[in-house]
Amino acid sequence: MMSWFRTPPAQRSVVSVFMPVALLLAFCCVSSLLLGAGSVGPNASLQVLLGKGTSDAIFIVYELRLPRLYIGLTAGLCLGVAGALMQSVARNPLAEPGLLGVSAGSAFTVAVALTLGMSLSTLPIELAQIGALLGCFFVIGVAKMQGQRNDPVRLVLAGAALTSLLTAMTSLLLMYNEQAADEIRFWVTGSIAGRNIEQLTRVLPSLLIAFVCVLYVARPLASLALGERVAIGLGYKPSRIRLIVVLAVALLVGAATAIAGPVIFVGLVVPFAARALVGPDIRRTLWLCLPLGPLMIITADVFSRLIAQPTEMPLGVLTAIVGAPVLLAIVRAQRLPTL
Amino acid sequence: MNPTLNVTLSAKDLTLQHGNTTIVESLNLTLPEGKVTAIVGPNGCGKSTLLNGLSRIHHPSHGGVLLDGKDIHKQASRDVARRLALLPQDTIAPDGITVSELIRFGRHPHQSALKQWQMSDQEAIDYALKAADLSALKDRLLDTLSGGQRQRAWIAMSIAQETPLLLLDEPTSALDLGHQIEVFELIKALSEEGKTVAMVVHDLPSACRYADHIVAMKSGKIISEGCPKDVMTKELVLELYGIECDLMPDPMTGSPILINIKRVQSE
Numbered sequence: 159m160m161s162w163f164r165t166p167p168a169q170r171s172v173v174s175v176f177m178p179v180a181l182l183l184a185f186c187c188v189s190s191l192l193l194g195a196g197s198v199g200p201n202a203s204l205q206v207l208l209g210k211g212t213s214d215a216i217f218i219v220y221e222l223r224l225p226r227l228y229i230g231l232t233a234g235l236c237l238g239v240a241g242a243l244m245q246s247v248a249r250n251p252l253a254e255p256g257l258l259g260v261s262a263g264s265a266f267t268v269a270v271a272l273t274l275g276m277s278l279s280t281l282p283i284e285l286a287q288i289g290a291l292l293g294c295f296f297v298i299g300v301a302k303m304q305g306q307r308n309d310p311v312r313l314v315l316a317g318a319a320l321t322s323l324l325t326a327m328t329s330l331l332l333m334y335n336e337q338a339a340d341e342i343r344f345w346v347t348g349s350i351a352g353r354n355i356e357q358l359t360r361v362l363p364s365l366l367i368a369f370v371c372v373l374y375v376a377r378p379l380a381s382l383a384l385g386e387r388v389a390i391g392l393g394y395k396p397s398r399i400r401l402i403v404v405l406a407v408a409l410l411v412g413a414a415t416a417i418a419g420p421v422i423f424v425g426l427v428v429p430f431a432a433r434a435l436v437g438p439d440i441r442r443t444l445w446l447c448l449p450l451g452p453l454m455i456i457t458a459d460v461f462s463r464l465i466a467q468p469t470e471m472p473l474g475v476l477t478a479i480v481g482a483p484v485l486l487a488i489v490r491a492q493r494l495p496t497l
Numbered sequence: 498m499n500p501t502l503n504v505t506l507s508a509k510d511l512t513l514q515h516g517n518t519t520i521v522e523s524l525n526l527t528l529p530e531g532k533v534t535a536i537v538g539p540n541g542c543g544k545s546t547l548l549n550g551l552s553r554i555h556h557p558s559h560g561g562v563l564l565d566g567k568d569i570h571k572q573a574s575r576d577v578a579r580r581l582a583l584l585p586q587d588t589i590a591p592d593g594i595t596v597s598e599l600i601r602f603g604r605h606p607h608q609s610a611l612k613q614w615q616m617s618d619q620e621a622i623d624y625a626l627k628a629a630d631l632s633a634l635k636d637r638l639l640d641t642l643s644g645g646q647r648q649r650a651w652i653a654m655s656i657a658q659e660t661p662l663l664l665l666d667e668p669t670s671a672l673d674l675g676h677q678i679e680v681f682e683l684i685k686a687l688s689e690e691g692k693t694v695a696m697v698v699h700d701l702p703s704a705c706r707y708a709d710h711i712v713a714m715k716s717g718k719i720i721s722e723g724c725p726k727d728v729m730t731k732e733l734v735l736e737l738y739g740i741e742c743d744l745m746p747d748p749m750t751g752s753p754i755l756i757n758i759k760r761v762q763s764e
Contacts, residue, residue, distance in 0.1 A: 168593025
């Protein structure tokens with residue numbers, strides 16, 4: 159056990175880290191089915207899981223909490239992987255979809271669609287993805303303006319400017335929207351409550367495409383970490399790699415935003431934690447992001463139901479509250495892995 | 498194991514530009530097969546740009562680079578990477594990477610999503626470790642090695658690529674004298690096994706000692722080319738660097754070395 163801690167992260171076996179995290183995730187998933195803000199307590203919920211229980215409890219566990227769990231798993235998966243991809247391709251540990259305006263771009267197009275009379279539950283996922291793509295291209299445009307040398311501060315400043323502008327405009331649009339029910343107000347800060355499984359099935363095709371992109375791009379992206387010219391020397395085309403990564407990020411962030419709103423901090427904290435556990439090689443980091451992203455969202459979601467009972471807090475507030483200390487702990491704990 | 502297949506690399510009427518500035522102008526060059534070519538010249542003469550052009554990183558604005566007689570930019574980059582390896586100056590070593598993990602990247606051009614890891618890959622890596630004398634260090638973290646060992650690990654990555662051609666951009670520029678010699682001797686040994694090597698070098702005596710062929714560049718053009726003993730003259734050194742000196746053969750190797758160096762006031 160001690161030797162595991164003494165091993166540099168990049169030299170630990172991925173399985174030895176993945177398994178405990180996956181177990182923790184399983185534990186959180188069960189907790190998320192058992193715990194809630196309403197009157198159905200852990201015992202009543204457990205009865206339901208064991209095949210008994212009242213019809214009220216059955217409804218709450220299977221019709222409310224279970225879809226919510228699936229949505230949380232999916233959104234966490236998307237945001238964790240998207241964050242890792244984006245940080246790796248930008249060579250910048252602060253390159254997070256939530257901070258760089260990608261989520262905000264996605265949220266803005268969704269807000270426009272809502273203002274035009276669409277409903278959140280029937281909204282085409284592609285709209286959110288196009289918004290995410292526009293956000294990506296804006297960020298890349300800024301990154302290109304800085305030339306060869308990567309200036310992390312400028313990238314984040316541009317992203318912050320885009321995020322605040324788009325967030326303000328999104329709020330403005332929704333403020334004048336008469337349909338802006340609690341659902342939408344919650345959605346703006348990120349929430350996975352009140353969703354149904356049908357929404358999930360609509361994002362699955364784009365997740366599949368993103369998955370294929372990630373499979374294709376993982377090795378080239380890992381070699382891009384050795385330097386742009388090294389990657390060219392190994393027969394890769396950096397511009398093509400970047401384009402595929404951007405497409406995958408837009409698909410993932412768009413899908414996550416459509417189902418859970420612009421949840422911030424997940425794409426920042428999850429890759430950070432993954433790197434601290436298994437080192438900076440993207441092929442290893444991505445494996446860890448698979449359970450870590452959902453773990454963070456679901457933990458935050460469970461807390462969002464418990465903190466302000468009998469009402470709920472928006473998930474986005476919770477991810478920030480859970481995320482910020484984690485980030486601080488990582489920053490303080492050790493020398494940061496470079497990208 | 499040895500790259501026996503001979504592959505030619507040449508520049509035909511090659512012009513390379515950064516924006517509107519011409520860096521390399523109408524340059525013709527053929528790398529002698531199985532030899533070490535050193536590209537020398539003052540800062541800003543275009544030698545690194547030429548190497549980038551030869552290795553398909555920099556796209557020509559006129560003329561072209563021919564690999565095996567065909568335009569290098571019209572060939573699939575992966576196919577090129579199986580014949581031409583490149584070690585740039587701006588390499589980045591990720592945190593926590595070991596020597597053998599780094600070398601493994603050299604196998605990427607030979608692998609694909611479906612054909613991931615084969616016996617030939619392990620053989621190539623073992624060979625690269627042995628050639629670069631890194632077998633004992635293969636599980637060490639790259640950050641814990643000396644500068645020379647680290648550079649040898651990068652070169653070993655190129656060796657694992659199993660290409661007949663190897664291009665190196667200032668492979669010794671950040672190293673002290675001892676480590677420089679360590680790296681130059683490795684490069685020399687690689688050419689003796691049949692590799693065609695081209696490298697950008699700053700240090701003239703090292704270039705003369707370790708290269709079979711010198712390409713002297715100034716203002717984007719080749720002003721002299723040939724074997725070190727023929728090329729290296731007082732006049733050339735004066736023209737390249739604006740310094741006066743005397744040349745004498747190294748008592749041990751016979752290659753030219755510079756003595757009595759004086760700077761000439763520029764006019």
